[in-house]
Amino acid sequence: MKNFFSFLIFAGVSLVLGLGSANYLINDGFALVVSQAGPWKTWVNAGGLAADPYTRAHIARSGQLPITSGSGLTFFATADSEGGGLSSDCEYEIIARPLAALWWTIAVYDENGKLIPNKAARYAFSSQNLTILPDGTQRIALASQARPGYWLPSGKGHDLTLALRVIRPLAVDQGQDAAAANANAMPIIRRVSC
């Protein structure tokens, strides 16, 4: 009986620790495989032939189809620059500076990675359609109600995810370095009101 009890503890601890830790690291990553710049996170080895097993597992489970980090980077943000979770109940200003890349775009999604329907049919802004203001910045208003300038509608009742895609980052040639080099250039997500 005592041995049976011990075996139950053994099996329980093995499964919970083994599967739990794998699940956590596959979903959220850790410093060696995920690069973070402010609120922006990216899986630096995603899409590469030599991608690490955690990145491969993350990509397979998420269903995404990345390109190598030397050719393109996708950063995700689920929090503002102060660390508060992004919600459509709040209004934000995204303050970007032109990134050293062939092309980049910022899009907003709901908690399931889907677009948020809106009458303006506006889901993203890219380097091709944002004008640069006199102070050198490009600004987007992320709000549920219409705002002047570049307005990205956030709907109602959603936890939001912002995706910043950078095609051909020109600063440096490899992902980890590109992410680090772009750390200071990454857009700021400022909460305006809630």
Next chain:
Amino acid sequence: MRALWPWLVAALFCAGVIHILTVFGVPYIATRDAWARLSTISSENRIHLLPVAASETPLPFMAPDIAYAFCRYDLTKNNVLVKTALGDATWSIAVSGRHGENFYFITGAEAKRRELRLLLVPRSRLAEEVSTERSEEGDEQIIVITPGMIGLVVLRAPIRGPSFAADTIASLQGAECNPVTETLPDPATLSEGVGLPQQKRRPTLLRRDLR
């Protein structure tokens, strides 16, 4: 309590093994990875266009301001030729393996030509076949050596703004992905009808209500 320690140490070791097996195994047991999701809505060796900024997309977090076209290649029987016009410098083509490992990528900025032709050849067949194949238009094609027999070619065409969407999609519809079935015809057997180019296959525009 002392009797439990060996069990706990064994549990930690076993947890480590389960962790490693899980991490390495997920790519092979995942039933909803990109390949699986696209397989349900496409046939092999054919270009498919995905709806732009649709409420339901086959893959999560697709860029709403990019028009996507993809081809699921299978090189088991034949090499595959991918042809597309490159609308502008920001267009790109990525070639990946079965599990999304991207081994070739080129943008319009680097291609420096209006039309791009990629001949996909598996590494195992490289030496014997490429030298005997040619396309009707000439030799100016890029040979992409693939590590495996199956995978994905994805064309990404950024859309400058809503008013450019129709033009971009129309340009993308000209893309082709066809198995190369022609080899050099033997003059002795050449007769009328032999060696004629295959009829062009038009890309399929997927409906918006993808499941």
